[in-house]
Amino acid sequence: MxxxxxxxxxxxxxxxxALAASLLGAFIVVKRMALVGDVLSHVALPGIxxxxxLSIDPIYGAAVFLLAAAFGTWLxxxxxxxxxxxxxxxxxxxxxxxxxxxxxxxELFESLFGNLFAIKKLDAVIIIAASSMIxxxxxxxxxxxxxxxxxxxxxxxxxxxxxxxxLAFLLLFALSVALGIKLIGSVLMGALTILPAVSARNFAxxxxxxxxxxxxxxxxxxxxxxxxxxxxNFPPGPAVxxxxxxxxxxxxxxxx
Amino acid sequence: xxxxxxxxxxENHKHSKIEHTGPILEVRDLSVSxxxxxxxxxxxxxxxxxxxxAIIGPNGAGKTVLFRALMDFILYDGxxxxxxxxxxxxxxxxxxxxAELPLTVKEFFSLKSKNLFFKDKQIANSAVHELKSIxxxxxxxxxxxxxxxxxxxxxxxxxxxxxxxxxxxxxxEPTAGIDIAGEESVYNMLHKLQDERGMxxxxxxxxxxxxxxxxxxxLCLNKERLCYGEPEHAxxxxxxxxxxxxxxxxxxxx
Numbered sequence: 001m002x003x004x005x006x007x008x009x010x011x012x013x014x015x016x017x018a019l020a021a022s023l024l025g026a027f028i029v030v031k032r033m034a035l036v037g038d039v040l041s042h043v044a045l046p047g048i049x050x051x052x053x054l055s056i057d058p059i060y061g062a063a064v065f066l067l068a069a070a071f072g073t074w075l076x077x078x079x080x081x082x083x084x085x086x087x088x089x090x091x092x093x094x095x096x097x098x099x100x101x102x103x104x105x106x107e108l109f110e111s112l113f114g115n116l117f118a119i120k121k122l123d124a125v126i127i128i129a130a131s132s133m134i135x136x137x138x139x140x141x142x143x144x145x146x147x148x149x150x151x152x153x154x155x156x157x158x159x160x161x162x163x164x165x166x167l168a169f170l171l172l173f174a175l176s177v178a179l180g181i182k183l184i185g186s187v188l189m190g191a192l193t194i195l196p197a198v199s200a201r202n203f204a205x206x207x208x209x210x211x212x213x214x215x216x217x218x219x220x221x222x223x224x225x226x227x228x229x230x231x232x233n234f235p236p237g238p239a240v241x242x243x244x245x246x247x248x249x250x251x252x253x254x255x256x
Numbered sequence: 257x258x259x260x261x262x263x264x265x266x267e268n269h270k271h272s273k274i275e276h277t278g279p280i281l282e283v284r285d286l287s288v289s290x291x292x293x294x295x296x297x298x299x300x301x302x303x304x305x306x307x308x309x310a311i312i313g314p315n316g317a318g319k320t321v322l323f324r325a326l327m328d329f330i331l332y333d334g335x336x337x338x339x340x341x342x343x344x345x346x347x348x349x350x351x352x353x354x355a356e357l358p359l360t361v362k363e364f365f366s367l368k369s370k371n372l373f374f375k376d377k378q379i380a381n382s383a384v385h386e387l388k389s390i391x392x393x394x395x396x397x398x399x400x401x402x403x404x405x406x407x408x409x410x411x412x413x414x415x416x417x418x419x420x421x422x423x424x425x426x427x428x429e430p431t432a433g434i435d436i437a438g439e440e441s442v443y444n445m446l447h448k449l450q451d452e453r454g455m456x457x458x459x460x461x462x463x464x465x466x467x468x469x470x471x472x473x474x475l476c477l478n479k480e481r482l483c484y485g486e487p488e489h490a491x492x493x494x495x496x497x498x499x500x501x502x503x504x505x506x507x508x509x510x
Contacts, residue, residue, distance in 0.1 A: 014321070030357045147367040150354055157330055157346035158368050204358040205400065
């Protein structure tokens with residue numbers, strides 16, 4: 001096992017990415033938008049393609065496209081009565097097609113599944129700072145968001161704005177997917193977001209325990225996954241996700 | 257803690273104004289349409305301090321829509337005037353079933369807090385106080401929302417609504433699922449809130465006996481206002497027939 005700088009950078013960036021993603025994932029799961037999250041992540045691809053063409057960091061290209069897509073989803077859902085999966089299913093699958101045209105062949109596979117881009121020190125700093133910010137903002141948002149999921153009318157009656165909580169949440173989720181592009185890949189980021197939460201749901205008896213378990217599972221599965229990927233020289237994305245699946249299967253035995 | 261009505265600029269169609277004296281709520285020529293479908297048409301009524309207004313009408317009469325308009329959730333035509341600074345508590349018919357959300361009753365109360373996190377204790381204490389005031393044991397705080405019976409959930413929703421001491425309670429009574437004994441105690445509870453806190457209550461009711469017993473005003477609704485006034489005078493047999501149809505009449509006056 002090469003315990004070198006690159007490994008440490010991947011491990012630390014991966015763990016921070018997982019912290020933010022697994023906390024957001026808890027809300028993705030209770031809002032029943034797991035598939036939405038998955039398809040939304042495809043929107044990153046044309047952004048990556050454009051960024052590569054303009055030779056800027058693919059994280060930024062992905063972030064711009066994802067944030068725009070998240071805002072678009074929110075707006076269309078607000079203006080029409082369409083559920084998010086219908087909106088995203090129709091519009092954003094098309095971006096996958098666009099992405100395939102835009103991203104050079106040799107980089108396409110790894111944009112989807114991670115490990116393409118070596119993590120530089122600056123990348124790690126950005127990922128750590130942005131993930132911490134996303135994590136903290138999501139925590140701040142969690143009460144409002146939970147109430148808007150549980151009972152939008154009660155949220156309004158208490159003087160809150162459930163639609164703004166939802167928008168903030170979508171934007172945070174879009175950013176978190178963008179951060180995971182290099183390491184985990186856009187397709188697998190959807191899985192990293194959801195897997196800790198679905199496993200945690202099988203243990204949870206309250207909102208707090210649900211969030212805490214989700215974060216812990218995300219952390220552990222990423223740690224083990226990246227360790228395995230270093231030992232066997234796998235790409236980290238698939239190793240993390242497969243570890244997560246094993247977690248989920250174990251969690252099924254604890255379901256009350 | 258509750259929604260405070262203030263002088264915000266309303267979107268088109270709306271003409272809410274704030275008054276400092278007079279009735280706590282005054283509604284004039286309220287109309288609501290969803291697309292081309294007219295749900296409410298020219299409904300007018302007013303509510304004074306300490307009133308118990310019952311709103312009755314058949315299914316689809318627009319009763320819940322009226323509540324949603326009163327709370328400014330939807331666009332409407334006409335005028336809805338709340339007294340300045342009035343706090344509204346809202347008890348919905350039910351919560352959407354969200355079995356995937358593992359929320360305890362205590363956490364549900366904490367969601368009403370203006371604080372984004374921490375200070376759980378303060379709101380938990382207030383929740384215990386409100387639960388006590390409507391005779392619910394605080395053991396319920398540690399149970400999950402999804403495991404509550406319909407009756408228990410309704411009481412939790414009432415406690416949630418009165419947390420923060422609103423002056424007026426909008427109560428949307430469930431159509432079914434709560435046993436007679438449970439219903440009876442809910443009415444007594446509302447009556448108690450009215451007596452002890454001087455709370456004003458607007459209630460969508462499905463039970464005419466309740467209207468006669470507790471309400472001092474009744475509004476019969478079927479898209480339009482069909483009757484309005486003291487139940488003894490406004491709720492004639494003729495009116496009830498008009499409201500529910502000949503056949504329903506028998507069921508409603510047990």
